[in-house]
Amino acid sequence: MPGSxxxxxxxxxxxxxxxxxxxxxxQQLIPGYASLARLAVSLLAASPLASAAGAAVLVAGCGxxxxxxxxxxxxxxxxxTASDPSAAMLREAQRRWQVVGDAAAIxxxxxxxxDLDQAGAYDGALAVLVLQALADDGSKLAFLTALARSLRPGxxxxxxxxxxxxxxxxQAQVEAAWRGFQRASGLEGAADALAALSLSPGLHPIxxxxxxxxxxxxxxxxxAVVFQALxxxxxxxxxxx
Numbered sequence: 001m002p003g004s005x006x007x008x009x010x011x012x013x014x015x016x017x018x019x020x021x022x023x024x025x026x027q028q029l030i031p032g033y034a035s036l037a038r039l040a041v042s043l044l045a046a047s048p049l050a051s052a053a054g055a056a057v058l059v060a061g062c063g064x065x066x067x068x069x070x071x072x073x074x075x076x077x078x079x080x081t082a083s084d085p086s087a088a089m090l091r092e093a094q095r096r097w098q099v100v101g102d103a104a105a106i107x108x109x110x111x112x113x114x115d116l117d118q119a120g121a122y123d124g125a126l127a128v129l130v131l132q133a134l135a136d137d138g139s140k141l142a143f144l145t146a147l148a149r150s151l152r153p154g155x156x157x158x159x160x161x162x163x164x165x166x167x168x169x170x171q172a173q174v175e176a177a178w179r180g181f182q183r184a185s186g187l188e189g190a191a192d193a194l195a196a197l198s199l200s201p202g203l204h205p206i207x208x209x210x211x212x213x214x215x216x217x218x219x220x221x222x223x224a225v226v227f228q229a230l231x232x233x234x235x236x237x238x239x240x241x
Contacts, residue, residue, distance in 0.1 A: 018092040023064055028185035030129075031178075031229035037070040040126050040158040043226055043236055045075050047156040050124030053077050058122045058150055060113045060143075061085075061130035065093030071126075072100045083109040083116060114146040122150050125157045132162040135204045136214075144218035153241040157220065160227065160234040166207035178230050205231070 019025075027033045044050045050057055054077050059067050062082040071078055082097075084090045090110050097106060109116060125147055134140045147157055165171045206214075212222055220237040227234030 017088050018064060022092075023066070025187065028187040029182055030232055031181050032227070032232065036128055036160055036227070036234070037066040038074075039227060039234065040067055040128055040160060041070045041074050043158050043234075044124045044126060044156060047124055047238075049152060049155050050078070052123065054079060055123040056081070056121060058083065058113075058116075058125040058147075060125055060127040060147060062093050063089050063129070065096040067126050067128060068093060068097055068106065069100055072097070076101075079107075080105075081107040081109060081118075081122070083111050083113055085110065085112045112143075112146075113150065114142050116146070116150060119149050120152050123152060123155050125151060125155070127157060128160040130161070131159065132203050132205055135202075136206055136210070140204070140206070141214050141217060144214055144220065148219035148239050151239040153239055155239045157237040157239070158226075158234065159215075159223070159237060160232065162203060162205045163211070163231050163233045164205040164207050165231065166209060174230055181230070208233075211235070 030036075044057065049055060055075075056079045057071065057075075059071070059080060059082045062068055062084045065082070068080060068082055071080060082090070082093055084093065087110050090108060094108060127143075127147060131140055131143060134143055151157065165174065168174075208223070215221075215223055215237055219240050221240060223235035223237055225233060226236050
């Protein structure tokens with residue numbers, strides 16, 4: 001992908017502070033980003049377990065809190081847990097949350113999902129732009145396995161990430177379109193802009209067949225595609241019973 005950039009607010013790094021204008025930059029980088037939180041919450045809210053009143057929902061790699069704010073809007077009854085290994089991201093999410101809800105109404109965890117150790121505690125989970133930041137050296141599988149373990153049997157996960165086309169002669173055109181989207185969004189020199197914002201440069205996109213193998217090994221069903229914009233794709237997964 002162009003510049004191999006980390007474009008997520010949900011990375012596994014730990015920046016000391018969230019750069020000014022961060023959310024706007026990410027919105028200019030990712031087509032459809034402004035609607036991703038709304039879509040993710042809507043999908044999970046329609047799932048068999050998380051549709052119940054007072055359902056327990058985990059937002060893994062909550063970043064700056066977009067999914068949390070949307071969950072508060074659509075499902076104020078949900079019992080939310082927000083986790084992120086970055087203290088700076090978690091503070092920004094808490095700041096956003098204070099505008100819409102009581103800080104005591106949500107459980108905050110400055111932690112990786114792998115370290116939460118809450119087996120079967122959740123009816124559903126959201127992981128938006130997280131997996132792409134993890135290397136496929138066992139880290140992706142560990143993250144997905146931890147998510148599956150945290151869900152009750154039949155619980156669903158909404159997963160959104162940058163993907164990599166496995167066999168396509170048109171991939172160069174898709175990458176050119178992504179650069180064109182960034183320019184049309186008012187973001188000139190995306191690589192330089194992100195470097196100036198001190199964001200992590202590492203991305204590790206994978207293809208659909210590899211993702212399917214990983215989620216199956218972790219304990220999930222085959223991924224159902226629910227969103228696609230250029231190389232960004234969203235999937236609905238269900239923990240196997």
